[in-house]
Amino acid sequence: MKIFAADTSAKSASVALVENGVIKGEYFINTMLTHSETLMPMVDLLFKSVRVQPKDIDCFAVNCGPGSFTGLRIGIAAVKGMTFAFDKPCAAVSTLESMAYNLTAENAVVCAVMDARCSQVYNALFDISGNEPLRLCEDRALQIDQLISELRNIDKRIILVGDGANLCFERMSQELENIELSNENVRYQRASSTAFAAEKLFEKGEILTSSQLMPRYLRLPQAQRELLAKKSLNNK
Amino acid sequence: MTVFKSTDLNQTEQLGKRIADALTGTEVIAYFGGLGMGKTTLTRAIVEALGTEDNVSSPTFSIVNEYKSKYNVYHFDMYRVESWEDLYSTGFFDYLDTGVLIVEWSENIENALPENTVRITITKGENDSERIFEIEGLEI
Structure with a gap:
């Protein structure tokens, strides 16, 4: 079974291809560059390097949150697009769970x-x-x-x-x-770990269609979501 | 704290240059002060001193403008930001540490500002064209 995984949930970005528990390829960068500029070239490079076609992938996995607002949307949009195009199942992985792997x-x-x-x-x-x-x-x-x-x-x-x-x-x-x-x-999230977490989800049948894939943002506790300083008067 | 009095555009541009020279590239500059205080004018002065060729304008409707200069500058207007979710969805937290953030209407997000934020409070001076800038958190 071939799993493609992507992570763009925070500052680093990575993509990996794991086949039957073996990491066939993985690209990871941790720069200040924008994920929207680096993700797809990495995806392209990964598929070319491991000589696998996207249509041969059994499951596309992505870290769905928590994480950066924009970062999560970039990775999820990319995986949504690929799974829609190739009509493949997706696995929505918790960013935190992926790191445990x-x-x-x-x-x-x-x-x-x-x-x-x-x-x-x-x-x-x-x-x-x-x-x-x-x-x-x-x-x-x-x-x-x-x-x-x-x-x-x-x-x-x-x-x-x-x-x-x-x-x-x-x-x-x-x-x-x-x-x-x-x-x-x-220490940081890696797409290969996302793939291993996805493998377990796949085994349990916890898979989604392209349209079901959504970011999972976590809400902060009410007290911490107060934006206005107590002393400050909002004079608008 | 530095207090700077400006009576015309030329002096505000000088202040902008002094602030620009003191920046290292990842500061958050938060403005406090109401409508018509010259927040956008000061921002233009800072960003132009950093060497931008981009047009600096108020991001009231776009929420954030991005300018290429010596540093990446992200110019926010928090006027319509009312909740933590609003703020999170502007990408504010994603921009931190990736460039200089200049934030208009910081009153609205005061509790979310990082500890080392540069605070600039703008008030009216003795007459309509005079402005007093109080700058905390940056040596200029």
């Missing part, structure tokens, strides 16, 4: 964190001691302080991944003895 075979809890700004993160927790990451909570948006108090209840090693990992590590390393920062090479 960067780390397997560790007896630990993966704490996936993406920077949502203003001391908030998008987060989910996964136990990775088994064959596949076991989800411990739904994807959510919360204050870093709130996350710290939740993590106090975990005795296992906790490994931080995601673009909020550095930020969280700085805040948590003093307070939590069992917190670790993942290595740079496995």
